[in-house]
Amino acid sequence: MDTAFDVERIRKDFPVLSRELPGGRPLVYLDSGNSSQKPVQVIETMREHLAVHYANVGRAMHVLGAESTEAYEAAREKVAAFVGAPSRDEIVFTKNASEALNLVAYAFGNPINEDPRFTMGPGDEIVISEMEHHSNIVPWQLLARRTGATLKWFSVTDEGRLDLSNLDELVTERTKIVSIAHQSNVLGTVNPVARVLERVRQAGALMMLDASQSVPHKPVDVTALDVDFLAFTGHKAVGPSGIGVLWARAELLDAMPPFLGGGEMIEAVWMDRSTYAPAPHKFEAGTPPIVEAVGLGAAVDYLSSVGMDAIAAHERELTRYALEALGEVPGLRVVGPTDLQDRGGTVSFTLEGIHPHDVGQIMDDEFGVAVRVGHHCARPLHLRFGIPATTRASFYLYNTPAEIDALVRGLHHVRKVFA
Structure with missing residues (x-):
């Protein structure tokens, strides 16, 4: 060692x-692939926020509200830096990676989204793989059922590798989104993102990574990966449960419709219509996981220090x-x-x-x-x-x-x- x-x-x-x-x-x-343990630095940061800084974020015009908002947005800044995001506004806080994956799947085939990159219907195709966690299977199954699109998948070799022998036939001009694990939660396999992405770009499709098993364990830089979406979760990265992250390119977040409706994700509301806040707040309806986000900020600080x-x-x-x-x-x-x-x-x-x-x-x-x-x-x-x-x-x-x-x-x- x-x-x-x-x-x-x-x-x-x-x-x-x-x-x-x-x-x-x-x-x-x-069993850290299931959920990691937590260092005292994370535990104490969350305890302190609950004890002396807690208030709702983005809406309270008092000292505690300002402190809590500052800590929440500082956590977003830390996470952005941790994964190499160009802007903190490309970081959306969710309750876990599953919600982040569902958020992206919801954007496709949504009748209120007219961006051609997100249209989805019969004849369009979604590509995943046979090694995915259910969180990166079921949302795409639901999307296929909603829209009539076809769900396809990479098979897995006997050695536990992604079978790319039919890559050109699997990812075609009909493909709208390819979503695969960066690293398998069962096999430990790290997938060849660059090779798949090259074909995805040739086909004019978008690509998402489930990075729940990679971000906690090795350097991950979304700019270097050059994919379009990436999801991970806090509880596998020495952070708390109840907090996940979606990173996406800013222009894609701008084009995507809200996933949930409620307080704080709006710009203005009338009885017959609403306009929405810019990303990332457009995707963070209601009171967010404030203390959990602060804890995740402490977690990435801890991992970075090691x-x-x-x-x-x-x-x-x-x-x-x-x-x-x-x-x-x-x-x-x-x-x-x-x-x-x-x-x-x-x-x-x-x-x-x-x-x-x-x-x-x-x-x-x-x-x-x-x-x-x-x-x-x-x-x-x-x-x-x-x-x-x-x-x-x-x-x-x-x-x-x-x-x-x-x-x-x-x-x-x-x-x-x-x-």
């Missing part, structure tokens, strides 16, 4: 990692160590890439003859190892591999090789139990 990365110092920032589970077992948390390059390098070494160690467990099959090329720190696997639910329960009950089991909101991907579920270990900046050793010891024990 890289000794320059002081993981023990980092672990001290996360109070939950020092707790004991019932029976005196130490907690081994290997360094995203350093976090990515640490996770890469953890993943290398895990793939080697798991390879020594008899009957274990990694579902996804078995090397480090274009993959992140998520490793899903099966144990021959043992259901993942049994694996997860024994790991938790007897070893204090928290892993996730099931289809991880990616059922079509599991159907593609002919399995009902997997066990998933996902790593983050606070994990250590010793925790991977604990995982492997537990898996050897599970095999003995079911021998």
Whole structure:
């Protein structure tokens, strides 16, 4: 491991990692792909805002209102800088990545939006992939049903990579939007965005990334990626739940209709019509997740202070160590890439003859190892591999090789139990 990365110092920032589970077992948390733990810097920033700065934003003409608004908009500025957005006005706060993906899907085929880039009807096509989280499948299914458009998808190779062999046939002049994961939440695969985007541009379509599994783990720059939309969520990035982010090009946000109607997203209202505030506020109806946004601002401050390059390098070494160690467990099959090329720190696997639910329960009950089991909101991907579920270990900046050793010891024990 890289000794320059002081993981023990980092672990001290996360109070939950020092707790004991019932029976005196130490907690081994290997479920950050589901939701990350929170450092004291985020917890205290949110506590302080609630305690001495809280008021509604954008509408209260008093000291607390001004302080709360300033903190909320400062968080937007921090998030914009974190992902390389040209302007903070390109950052829309949502309640999670799912809402951000739905917001974009809602813009297509909407009769109040006459921009030709967002028209959608029979003969038009939407392209996703077989490895998507349900949040990047269901909104596009609903859009296809609303408009009569056709939903198509990339398949996945046996190695867990996006199958681009029919890229030119899949993305055509009929394609309006391509939306894929930047990094798979099951396979750990990092998808070849540049190659797909080149074809998307040739076809005159738009492209969206679900970056929920990439933004927390490595440097992500929307300007360098050059896509049109990107979504991620706060709770996977050492921030709180209840806050997500949509980044989109300013001209696209200007062209898109509001997603929800209510207070603060308006310019003026009459009984028969309304005009809308400029983006991003056009998409933030009602009282927003104020404290959660402030917490997300503190989270990106924390990640930036550690360094995203350093976090990515640490996770890469953890993943290398895990793939080697798991390879020594008899009957274990990694579902996804078995090397480090274009993959992140998520490793899903099966144990021959043992259901993942049994694996997860024994790991938790007897070893204090928290892993996730099931289809991880990616059922079509599991159907593609002919399995009902997997066990998933996902790593983050606070994990250590010793925790991977604990995982492997537990898996050897599970095999003995079911021998």
